[in-house]
Amino acid sequence: MSEQKRAPETGGDASENGVNAGVNEATAEAEALATADQEIGGDFAAEKQRLEAEIASLKDKFLRAFAEAENIRRRAEKEVVDAKTYGIASFARDVLNVADDLARALGTVDEEAKATADGAVKGLLEGLELTERGLVKALEKHGIRKIEPKGEKFDPNLHQAMFEVPDPSVPSGTVVQVVQSGYVIGERVLRPAMVGVARGGPKAEATSGKDKEAGAA
Incomplete structure (x- = not known):
């Protein structure tokens, strides 16, 4: 009995090769898509980071511009207030000469002459006193206050010492004589008071802000 020749089995190999090729192609496509996704994701992240940095920069510039505008507004308001308060300083100094x-x-x-004055002299003196009081009130109306330092501790910010007076009965540095009254306008000294200061007495005690508040209370 003759042997039957077996035909080569090529059909299975072809199918397997086709499957492998399909798998490889699908894998390649998947890898390509993954790579594309990564590239797109990287581009998106970079763009997002750029936009966030731009937003932060714009926000910083806005805040700086807003702060600068606010500072300008406050300076303008202060200049207006100062102009209203201190704009009459030169005029006020001239008026102080009249007060002097x-x-x-x-x-x-x-005082004795005032007490014994009568008639026209008395009327003149009363008129002068009335004029002085009216002038002081007019000055106060415009923020100009008279400094009355007699009996107070010498303050170089408000007073100008003209001489010293030997007086052991009061603490050294006490104002015991006022040669010329001083004035302030708002928070500024318009003219310091010219004073005589005591020396030879006990050292003046420093008065704290709390002590002043307690005394005022």
């Missing part, structure tokens, strides 16, 4: 003349005129008449 009135004070000197009244200072030439002692």
Whole structure:
């Protein structure tokens, strides 16, 4: 009995090769898609980071511009207030000369002479005193206050020492005589008070802000 020749089995190999090729192609496509996704994701992240940095920069510039505008507004408001408060400083100094003349005129008449004055002299003295009081009120209306330092501790910010007076009965550094009244306008010194300061007495005690508040209370 003759042997039957077996035909080569090529059909199975072809099918397997086809499957492998399909798998490889699908794998390649998947890898390509994954790579594309990664590239797109990387581009998106980079763009997002760029936009966030731009937003932060714009926000910083806006805040700086807003702060600068606010500072300009506050400076303008302060300049307006200062102009209203201190704009009359030069005029006020000239008016103080009139106040000084009135004070000197009244200072030439002692209390006894005022008490015994009658008729026109008495009317003149009362008119001068009334004028002085009216002038002081007019100055106060415009923020100009008179400094009355007699009996107070010498303050170089408000007073100008003209001489020293030996007086052991009061603490050293106490204002015991006022040669010329001083004035302040708002928070500034318009003219310091010219004063005589005591020396030879006990050292003046420093008064704290709390002590002043307690005394005022």
